[in-house]
Structures are given as C-alpha cells and as structure tokens.
Amino acid sequence: MTVPLLQRLFTYKAVRTVTVVSATATGLYLIDTHKNAKAFQRTARLAWNGTLRALYDDASSVDYSIVEQIIRKELGKEISEVFSSFSRIPVAAASIAQVHKARLHDGTVVAVKVQKPEIQYQIEWDLLAYRLLLKVYEYMFDLPMSFAVDYTTKHLRQETDFLNEVRNSEMCNAFLQTDSKLKSVAHVPKVFKELSTKQVMIAEWVDGCRATDKAAIHDMGLSVKKVMESVVDVFAHQIFVSGFVHCDPHPGNILVRKHPEDPRKHQLLLLDHGLYVRESEEFRKQYCLFWKSLFLLDKQAIQDICDQWGVGDSQMFANVTLLRPYNTERSPSITPSSNTSVLDAYELQTKLKSNLKDFLANSELLPKELIFIGRNMTIVRANNKTLGSPVNRINRMARWAVVGLGHDSSYWASSVKAEYLLTTPKDVSGQNRAIGKKDQQPLGFWKTLAVMLQTRWNSWLFEVVLAFMSLAYHTAQLRSYFDRTVLGRKSDGFEAVMDDALKQRLEQEYGIKVEGDLFDA
Numbered sequence: 001m002t003v004p005l006l007q008r009l010f011t012y013k014a015v016r017t018v019t020v021v022s023a024t025a026t027g028l029y030l031i032d033t034h035k036n037a038k039a040f041q042r043t044a045r046l047a048w049n050g051t052l053r054a055l056y057d058d059a060s061s062v063d064y065s066i067v068e069q070i071i072r073k074e075l076g077k078e079i080s081e082v083f084s085s086f087s088r089i090p091v092a093a094a095s096i097a098q099v100h101k102a103r104l105h106d107g108t109v110v111a112v113k114v115q116k117p118e119i120q121y122q123i124e125w126d127l128l129a130y131r132l133l134l135k136v137y138e139y140m141f142d143l144p145m146s147f148a149v150d151y152t153t154k155h156l157r158q159e160t161d162f163l164n165e166v167r168n169s170e171m172c173n174a175f176l177q178t179d180s181k182l183k184s185v186a187h188v189p190k191v192f193k194e195l196s197t198k199q200v201m202i203a204e205w206v207d208g209c210r211a212t213d214k215a216a217i218h219d220m221g222l223s224v225k226k227v228m229e230s231v232v233d234v235f236a237h238q239i240f241v242s243g244f245v246h247c248d249p250h251p252g253n254i255l256v257r258k259h260p261e262d263p264r265k266h267q268l269l270l271l272d273h274g275l276y277v278r279e280s281e282e283f284r285k286q287y288c289l290f291w292k293s294l295f296l297l298d299k300q301a302i303q304d305i306c307d308q309w310g311v312g313d314s315q316m317f318a319n320v321t322l323l324r325p326y327n328t329e330r331s332p333s334i335t336p337s338s339n340t341s342v343l344d345a346y347e348l349q350t351k352l353k354s355n356l357k358d359f360l361a362n363s364e365l366l367p368k369e370l371i372f373i374g375r376n377m378t379i380v381r382a383n384n385k386t387l388g389s390p391v392n393r394i395n396r397m398a399r400w401a402v403v404g405l406g407h408d409s410s411y412w413a414s415s416v417k418a419e420y421l422l423t424t425p426k427d428v429s430g431q432n433r434a435i436g437k438k439d440q441q442p443l444g445f446w447k448t449l450a451v452m453l454q455t456r457w458n459s460w461l462f463e464v465v466l467a468f469m470s471l472a473y474h475t476a477q478l479r480s481y482f483d484r485t486v487l488g489r490k491s492d493g494f495e496a497v498m499d500d501a502l503k504q505r506l507e508q509e510y511g512i513k514v515e516g517d518l519f520d521a
Helices: 002-009 012-034 039-049 052-056 064-075 119-141 149-158 162-176 214-219 224-242 281-296 299-308 314-322 342-359 369-386 393-405 418-422 445-485 494-510
Strands: 083-086 097-104 109-115 200-204 244-246 254-259 262-270 276-278
Touching: 064 109, 064 200, 083 109, 119 149, 149 369, 162 200, 162 224, 162 244, 162 276, 214 224, 224 244, 224 262, 224 281, 224 369, 224 393, 244 369, 276 369, 281 299, 281 314, 281 369, 281 393, 281 445, 299 314, 314 494, 369 393, 369 494, 393 445, 445 494
Parallel strands: none
Antiparallel strands: 083 097, 097 109, 109 200, 244 276, 254 262
C-alpha cells in the first residue's frame, strides 16, 4: 500500500508542479528583493501584523559603495571633496536612512544622514498596503477606520524629504527659543542647509546617552527625575503652546548630555525631525481647554468640545486622552472584573462594537492632529514608565495646558458660552477669522463680579485636584519602592498602576480586554 502511494506522490506531473511553483516563488522573491525593494514582502508583513509599525521595520544598512553614489548624485561631488574623513560603517541604521560620522575640511565633526535608495519606491507600496488594509478592516468590522488615511499618509510621506526635516528642525529650535527655560535644557543640532538635499542631510555631531538609560544618566552625575521632567516639558510645550509637535519622541531620538555651560545640569538633544504635525490654532486652544476641563470636572465643557469633534462618548475619550481611568461621577478606583460567561462575552462584544461606533459619532469632525499627538503622548508616557515613573506626567501636562490658554481669565469661568470658547466666527467673505476682544459683549458689574469669583474658585479647584493627583502619585511611587526593595518584585511605578486601572475600566465598561502593554510605544 505504501509504495503505490509514494509513486502517486512523486509522479512526473507532481514533481513538475512543485518545481514550477518553487521556481516561480524563488524568482518572485529574488525580483522583489533586488528589483522591487522588498515591496511585496513588506506588504505581506503589514497584512499579517496589521500595524503601522510594520511600515518601517526593516533597519538593515546599505553598502558603502551605494552611499558614495547617493552623495555623488545629491551633492554633485565626491565624498573626499566634501569630507576630510568619512566612516564607511554607519553608526546607526533605521528603516528610511542610515547615519555616518564624518569630518568636514574645516575640522567640524558632522552626522551624515543618507536615505536608502529604495525608500522613494518602497514607501508608496507601504502606504498603498496601509490604505488597503484599513479598507479591509473597515469592511470586515463595519467600523470607521480609514477617515484619516489621507492625513496620515501625507505626513508619513513627508518624512522621506530631508529638506522638510531641515525646516522642521529649524522651526522646533525657534519655538524652543521662545521659552526662557526650555531653550537652555534642550538643544537641536545645527543643520548645514547648504550641504543638505532631499536624500542627504548633514548636521552637527552630538554625543549623549538615551533619555531612558538610567545607568548612563547616573554615571554622568545627573538626575533621572530632572531629565524626565525636561522631556515632559519640551513635548507638552509643543502640544499646548507652540502647536508644532514632534511625532516620534522615542528614546533614540532624545539624547542626554552634561550641559556645556554647567556640567552639573543636563541638556536634551532632540534628533530626527522628519515627522511633525502642525496644529491649527483653533484646535490647540480647544485641546488646552479640554485638558483643563478634565481637572475641573467640567462635564459641560468636556461634552461641548467632544460634540465639536464628533466624539459621541466623552467618558471614553477622557480615558484615552489621559491614559488613566476618568469618571466625573465616581472614584477612579476599579475592582477587577469577574469571570464572564460565554453569553456575557457575546454581549460585551456586541456592546463594544456599538460603543466604538458611538465613540466616533462623526469621524469627519475629529481633528486629525489627535492621531499624531496621541502617538507623541504614548511614547513620552512609555519613556517615563521605563524609568520607573519619576515624574507625575499628567499633572505636569495639565499645567502646560493652562499655560497654553494664556492669560485670558475667561477660560476659567464656566459661565462663558461654549460658542465663544469653541467656534471661530466667519468674516464677511465667509472665511474663518480669529476671535478677538471685540467679539465679547461687555458685562455688567454684578456679572463681572460673578465671573471674577467663579474664576478664582475654578483656579483653586484646579489646584486642589492636582494636589489629590499628586497624593495618588506619591502613594503609588512609595508602594512601588516597597515592592522593589522589600519584596523584590518588579514595579514600574505610577504609570504601571494607571495601566492596570485603565485596562480594568476598559474591560468592565466597554468590553475591551487588553493583553500586554497596549499603552507602551
């Protein structure tokens, strides 16, 4: 019985079929690898992983001979004409580019960022795959998922233009200079514009350790807590004050060194300015107001803003914004959910789908800036968690939100109409114009007094809520210290405590069961 079976399996036709399929697959693989920039392979990985991260997960470096060709083509000169020395081996390699250390003829040490030759071709395949994948998910789950695909792909495509990165780095530095404290604690390496093109960028060489390298920071005699405070301040300033936000603040893009003017202090080195988002002024003020309102427990203001943004579930949006449980009706503490039956699980799934649809009541109204701002905050939060949560990140960001509102006391008065706070009037041509003092109606004496008292009360209430948050933070940090030093258990501090509480809230109220570190970058 065995022999006939083997004979059938290894017939000429079967062998020929296997040979043809194998040869075709091998040929396609070779063509895709060497002529097609691995586009099909990356598309397959993207479909399998279903994440945006898969678009940029290949960090192999290209040969030095190719680097020579790129520099010759972009700068119109040989490497030896531009540099007195040039490292053949890259010091860093990412998905889009690799960095070489070099020295200009005047002795200046520089970092040379060279774009990989296949990227311009490859990114179009990647973004097409991303677009198609969201369409498939949208069809399969009947949920709005592709509403921001054009906005997202536009910004991701800009990351491959190094002249855009040059402009971003200069603008980032310009905004830092507007704050007397931040301009000292953060440094943007100088870019040599005359030697930079769309595919080659030359910048000042800087040395430092990663912002999450606790041991290296300690070895320099610097404070981990103060370093992380500066990290939160820099990016909170971008989100709430300047409106020009770095969208990839992972540890490799934030280095730490001793301050050149005072070695007892630290200085952040901000790298990789390819991916930024520019907030509209209207959105920036709305977002500042939203954060302030969360701490004043101002349900009406929160709901008004969510209505403006097409968000149907303000409670869930508050949870996602803070990455912590939020409820104006009851204590944020949650007891773990009990085991659910099959029927309960089905009902939770049905409820989840309904909740997600309700959450985005009108996806077209949702500010697209939130996509990349959420990415920024998630990465900064992960950096803080990696260091053991040395900083009360949420309180610090709330204070920056208030700074972003400026000195206009009306933002502290609940009686101010939502129309004034949230909408931009039209001029005679139908175009949006900025809200000015002339749009406000003069108030009578008693109304003025009431607004003044309400402003003082809300300002005091804001400080009280922050004080309670600080108490919760320090309690969690003390418990974490006890777990590590006495019980010998791993503990990531306050951020980890909020993770666990938020996971329980999402499962209990929305049927969303989170596995692993969903909130880590």
